Amino acid sequence: MLEVSDLKVSYGPVQAVDGVSFTVEDGSITAVLGANGAGKTTLLRAMTGLVRSRAGSVRYQGKELVGMAPEDIVRLGVAHVPEGRGVIQDLSVEENLRLGALWRSDRPDRRRALDEVFSIFPPLAERRRRSAYTLSGGERQMLVVGRALMARPRLLLLDEPSLGLAPMITAQIMELVASLSSNSGLTVLLVEQNARSALSIAARAVVLSLGKVAVQADASALAGDEELRHHYLGF
Amino acid sequence: MTRVLDYTLNGVTYGMIYAAVAMALVLIWRATRIVNFAQGAMAMLSTYVAVSVLERGANYWEALLAAMAFGLVAGAVVERGLIRPVENKPPLNAVIVTLGLLILIEAAAGMIWGDSFRAYPAHFSVVGLKVGRNHIALSDFDLYVIGAVVVVMFALLVLFRWTGIGLRMRASAFEPEVARLLGVRVGRMLTLGWALAAVVGAIAGVLVAPKVFLEPNNMDNVLIYAFTAAILGGLDSPVGALVGGLGMGLALSFVGGYLRSSLETPGAFVILIVILMIRPTGIFSGAVPRRV
Secondary structure, eight states: OEEEEEEEEEETTEEEEEEEEEEEOTTOEEEEEEOTTSSHHHHHHHHTTSSOOSEEEEEETTEEOTTOOHHHHHTTTEEEEOTTOOOOTTSBHHHHHHHHHTTOOOHHHHHHHHHHHHHHOHHHHHTTTSBGGGOOHHHHHHHHHHHHHTTOOSEEEEEOTTTTOOHHHHHHHHHHHHHHHHHHOOEEEEEOSOHHHHHHHOSEEEEEETTEEEEEEEHHHHHHOHHHIIIIIOO | OHHHHHHHHHHHHHHHHHHHHHHHHHHHHHHHSOOOTTHHHHHHHHHHHHHHHHHTTOOHHHHHHHHHHHHHHHHHHHIIIIIGGGTTSOHHHHHHHHHHHHHHHHHHHHHHHOSSOBOOOOSSOOSEEEETTEEEEEEHHHHHHHHHHHHHHHHHHHHHHHOHHHHHHHHHHHOHHHHHHTTOOHHHHHHHHHHHHHHHHHHHHHHHHHHHOBOTTTTHHHHHHHHHHHHHTOTTOHHHHHHHHHHHHHHHHHIIIIIOGGGHHHHHHHHHHHHHHHOTTOSSOOOOOOOO
8 A cells, every 4th residue: 555644845945745645555546637737746756766755754565665765666566657758768679678677686587577568568569679769659658668567566656648649549558557457456656637538547536736635536526526627627 | 001001000009999998988978977087097097006916926917907906996986986976966077076086196106106107018029910021010919909909899898788787787877767767776887887997998008008108197198089089989989989999090190100209199189179170979979869
């Protein structure tokens, strides 16, 4: 279980995350929604140690993540696909994927993981030796999700996977995330500006506004409440 | 006609040394986006360590190994201690630190071992090989120098292309934040990059010492030539370092041969200025656009 308690993160004088608290049940998908600048990305970056939290705590399976370095948090089974995807363009598709599992010492299992990712994402298999720079937006999204899966995470943080993608591709990615979660029990925290597609696969939703939690509800309830949707999510 | 051949051969041999030091500069640039102006001085210091070991009765190969071991440790210590604090600061800070380190190392070497020139054994014959009735400007020792640099470059290629550590080092250089999210201990990879570059520099220092003799400033010119070679080849490109090094070696050999040897260093600066004016990104910097 993931528990965020009164997390505070600031960039100098700007309070980007201002006392955020919520919990995520194992095996569920939770959407983190809100307008630009609401603090969604900062929240994720603070959870995986890319930025320092001023106060508060993030407990995953009982372990305190605040204060840990990203490379150690990853070793606890947490994977973070950052904003902008983080494709390493100068490396090949296969090299990007292999990188995801290198910290694990079980070499045969790393090979198995690679085969599994290729079977989930056939387009990646077709392009395995190509430089990642040549991939389209949708293929890049597949690449970074596949790369995150290489380490067999139990918790996956996804930052705006739909960014820059055509609606059809977005739908495919969402469907994939949903099936991954239901098939293998993967816990997913999904930051999205495309609230509609996120709510379609999420069980719970947390809406941020100006660094604070504005709404915390079941996804279906939020999708069904016209006033809330309109006010916070713009549809 | 034989003059052209001799200058060419001479240029190739020296060019490989410049290529090796240029390689070390490129390694560090790719890892930490810093130009290590102290690269030559560190190589010189490693060579002095080798000489000290020789004076205690070791053989040529043991001395070379000692230089490489010293380089490995020195490179790691310098990165961890001196460079880490300035890695994410404005570039000028790193420039000042590495220049300061250069001055410090050369002064220290002078204080410990004195200023006078020392000879360094070549271990192979330095007599030009005989082709027909003439001696050409290529000796067993020159062949060994060329071969050694080729081996080093091949080893680096294998390391970076085919090993997990190489992959992690490349990822750490290209996208350090993403690499951390993939469990890569980026700090250790940067230290390793500096350590490897110092080993390559140490090898270059030992290879060139028999020709230019050992004294605290002996790598100053080599650094200038290697730096120009690295820029020529595009600071990001190991292949460019090789081509740039050979290019510089040949160009300077002809300048020194046909004009005057004292014009070699000014000649190198002329080449550097011209490159920076017409194609500052170098010949081999890839046209791959980077996400900004």
